[in-house]
């Protein structure tokens with residue numbers, strides 16, 4: 001010890017012990033909030049970028065005030081990001097002359113909201129350069145979009161790293177709009193989601209639209225699971241061409257349980273929507289969400305947190321991209 005008077009010495013020892021205790025407590029608190037073995041946690045940017053949450057929230061809020069339809073874009077972007085290569089920002093990477101990225105797959109044709117992610121990234125690079133990953137930005141933006149659209153409030157752990165792979169062929173791992181309930185259950189099951197998680201997540205279709213090309217196959221055959229009046233509505237939409245948009249429900253910018261009420265009355269837009277009501281494996285869940293919006297919100301937020309942790313890359317398994325459009 002470098003301290004001379006015994007009293008001062010004691011003081012230093014006590015201080016050191018207090019500091020250690022504080023540190024240990026902090027570790028307990030932080031690890032208590034994090035999930036399982038994963039190194040993600042709620043306070044990941046507490047010291048390195050303390051204003052990350054308000055920056056994301058304010059930017060999403062501003063963007064949605066200009067264009068409320070972007071909430072749907074941000075939520076869908078997060079889903080596509082997580083289902084391909086894990087939640088690692090791969091959905092944001094641009095194609096190069098040597099590589100055609102996920103973005104340029106037909107499945108991504110109508111992904112929207114990239115400019116909101118860019119705005120957030122720019123602001124965060126000003127405040128804390130090289131610290132916040134694009135994958136975390138996508139996950140936080142989706143969460144805030146749900147909130148501003150009137151959906152549940154929830155927090156997500158942070159600490160995802162950005163990946164370095166984005167290939168068009170990987171997008172075959174996305175579910176197709178013509179899938180039946182068994183196929184959906186199987187595909188989501190392979191990623192650790194229950195049928196109930198899958199139905200709750202499909203409830204994201206309370207926001208946004210589908211283009212005619214995603215459902216027109218339903219109009220060329222007799223489909224007993226499609227209400228006949230609603231079939232006329234869909235046909236009318238399609239008379240304006242393949243890219244004409246059909247809202248999933250009557251409140252396309254509001255996060256509510258209208259979508260599930262529509263399924264109960266055979267007014268689902270996609271085959272993959274309507275099948276959730278018509279299949280005995282998932283019908284009870286649809287009925288429950290149609291009757292009880294609070295239950296849908298609770299299950300949705302839990303499933304979203306789960307989705308946001310899908311195959312995340314931590315530590316040296318990824319990087320923090322400087323520019324979300326390209327690997328460093």
Ligand code: HEM
Pocket residue numbers: 071072073075076079110111112175176177178179184201202204205207208209210211212213214270272
């Ligand atoms: C269950 C399997 C799913 C299938 C087959 C599916 C398929 C689709 C299709 C085909 C569209 C319309 C694309 C277009 O025509 O432009 C769409 C839109 C959308 N999807 Fe899904 N989806 C699924 C699950 C999810 C999940 C899990 C989420 C998010 C948690 C999600 C969020 C959205 C949103 C918000 C839109 C509207 C986008 C907009 O208006 O810009 N979907 N989905």
Ligand SMILES: *[C@@H]1O[C@H](CO)[C@@H](O)[C@H](O)[C@H]1NC(C)=O
Pocket residue numbers: 180181182183
């Ligand atoms: C769902 O689709 C698969 C693949 O097309 C098919 O084998 C299966 O019979 C279908 N299930 C039902 C219940 O229609």
Ligand SMILES: CC(=O)N[C@H]1CO[C@H](CO)[C@@H](O)[C@@H]1O
Pocket residue numbers: 103104105106108109110111112
């Ligand atoms: C927003 C975006 O990047 N969309 C791309 C989706 O894929 C098509 C090609 O299939 C591109 O032309 C779009 O630019």
